[in-house]
Amino acid sequence: MTRAVEDWLAARDADTIETLKDFCRIPSVSTDPAYNGDVRRAAQFVVDRLTEAGMPVVETVETDGHPCIFAEWIVDPATPTILIYGHYDVQPPDPLDKWQTPPFEPDIRDDRLYARGASDDKGSLLIPLVVARAYAQVHGAPPLNLKFLIEGEEESGSPHFAPTVAAMKDRLTCDLVVSADGAMWRADLPSITVASRGMLALEATVTGAAKDLHSGRHGGSAPNPVRALARMMASLHDDDGLVAVPGFADAATAPDPAITDAINDVAFDVGGYFDGIGAPRPDPLPDSATLLTRQWLVPTLEFNGISGGYAGKGTKTVIPSEASVKITCRLVAGQDPDAVCEAIRAHLAAVLPTGYAMDLHRHGPGSRAFALDPDLPGLRVAEGILEELLGARPLRVAMGATIPIGSVFDEHLGAGLVFFSFSTADEDYHAPNEFYRLSSLRTGQIAWARLFDRLGGGPS
Template identity: 40%
Template sequence: MSRYAEFVSNNHNQNVEELKELLRIPSISSLSEHKEDVQQAASWIADKLKNIGMENVEVVQTKGHPIIYADWLHQENAPTVLVYGHYDVQPVDPVHLWETPPFEPTIRDEKIFARGATDDKGQMFLHIKAVETLLESEGKLPVNVKFCIEGEEEIGSPHLPQFLAENNEKLSCDVVVISDSDMWDRGVPAITYSLRGLCALEVSLKTANTDLHSGMFGGGVQNANHLLVQLLSTLHDSNGKVNVAHFYDDVLELTEFEKEQIQALGFDEEKLKQQLGLTDLTGGEHNVPYPERISSRPTLEMNGLWGGFQGEGTKTVIPNQAHAKITCRLVNNQNPEKIQDLIKRHLEEQAPQGCTVSVSLGDTGNPFLTPIDSPMIQKAAEAYQDVYGKSPVYKREGGSIPIVSDFNQSLNAPVVLMGFGLPDENLHAPNEHFNLENFDKGILTICSFLEQLKS
């Protein structure tokens, strides 16, 4: 790797300047006024892929934002790697909290500040630079490489599943590699081998045909807010366990090795309580250790509650409607649609007297898991060891990236999540940044991973 290290070091400033060019493009996928900016970012990446030597570069238009495809397929009897990433970014609000403008990349304290710096332009760009490094140094790649870079990840990738289904053969590969996650800590690489899935529901409860005067009807008719609180209280037992029949039927217990890995990460409860301004960490299942509860156990959360008068002051009404939004984080082997049906049935069966309950089903996303002992995971571990000088930790992520499961199922290929961000880099928040200490190391780690795969 030494010759690659010298090449990457010599090109560091140029590489950072190129990343700045991409970060200046305000490719906010959720805002229609930035549609042309998203298109510009797609064209920029396509041009960059052509310039480094990738072939069959396409900007594929969808009903939304474009998907970029490119490949280099000249290694017979070698594995094929599909790199996935996204070039769209989150909105920047609240703008006044940014220390420097979000689309004017600024370097301070060896960090590059801009929207998209770590999520995901900076991390995705590492793969482009790794391929360029190998092609410039060797004139070829050690394995076959394909790119699939989309512009809708921040709005749920609505058109990517169809693209996967329609281009299954074109995208066929031996492993999918994604860098859209983080390391455990500074200097401590991590491989995320599991993501939780999700499902969403909304429950509406109705009593009378209109809001009623609390002086004329108070104490005589049902209050929708009261009944909704009563209904929602049936969703958990006194120990924080979800109280929906069959909710846990498909949950697989952690192996002893997985539990050891979680324990080895270390957890400072007092530090976290201080950071969050809390006096205890008793959410969820009380008899399960906190690190397992937030990564390896399913949850059911109330995300929003409303009903009756919401304005300033007092309005003495008895509300006739009340509503709640619910989401669940789900673990490997759970089916989101099945869980939705179980919760819907529970709410309907537990509805208090004197009201009607309706439940609408929202978005779903499948959980994902690649076994720690997967050969591809181990190749990635060797690459981190090669560059960072230490083996990565293995972690389950409590969040969800639904498209990861789509890749896994559609292409029947393992997915390796090789993150190079750090947990405190403010993704989705003001002053998002990427630590440049992981810029060159990230490029070299990806180079090493591709080299490891050829053997």
């Protein structure tokens, strides 16, 4: 029974919201070195919360990038041990002018907390920290052995996380990894994620002349890298938007039939999807299964940003010296990030027009896709709690997005991983006006309290 813990948490609801606001005030943007000091402050914030929760061991683990935070409370070696994962870094806040309130000045409207990082992942990460503290305050200790490993580079592709896990593997042994990251699919439909796509991040830069040229004087005779890049980009997809790079998906394996079954079971409102993201409905509209399959189970190559030449107001009659495009691929089971990178490199080199130079830069190592063991006991416990609290058996779904750590714990610790996040996919993380439902903050605390209890051997 977790009654006393739940009461303690409920009584401190206002304090917890204030704590989350404090967390969200720290602009811990990991991808931009300008924020390095803030990322460090966010790490210290996590250290302080773990210390406040009474964890006997709390350590800042330095990496070649931003640090990880490790914490441990072994209450009884005979009791199960869980390792809790999350991240304290956030996405960049651009475009700033699209925010209704400043991204790092948390604002509550309609029981939602608006701030960069509120949903991804500070809100959902704060929950197990608060629940651990509740157990310490109410019962003197948690009902199972707790370990935490919280990273600060998830939004940068986790370049140093796998080496850190590998180096610390003897200290990270556990029976189950529980991730506080990895949002629920929909706010209106309980779900639990059992697979996620992998990731590869690249940046291609095409160079023509050594400097910008006058587009009148040189137009028609000089190389225009924007033109070259656009033609190269156009060769990366077919008319249906599927990746057309030779060899790109050769190693992809067939998806888990349980997920394709789920896709066929859900009557997804495709028209409503396009309305919801504010895009014109394509004609013809894809059917539900096609759309979900492409969102969950088909590898992608998306352009995240493009730049080259004059971007100010008005016109500037230049032929740019260079143009570049940021690319991220989402990979499915079987695809190796290294092999996919080489396939793209070979294709781009083959379509590079004469008279240009190209550089293909890889951002971070990327990660393979992840698929959870469908029979994992911890998964069934988590599903039971969600059903109690949300009123319906959660659907097992795949995730189009990537949890870079998905495959890392499996490889180094041999431990299964359950996603137990209370963020939902509509909360505009990675976009302006990111928000977190305060109702999720409350439900999540009860859920984690019960998860600790059940996994620790309490009544189910």
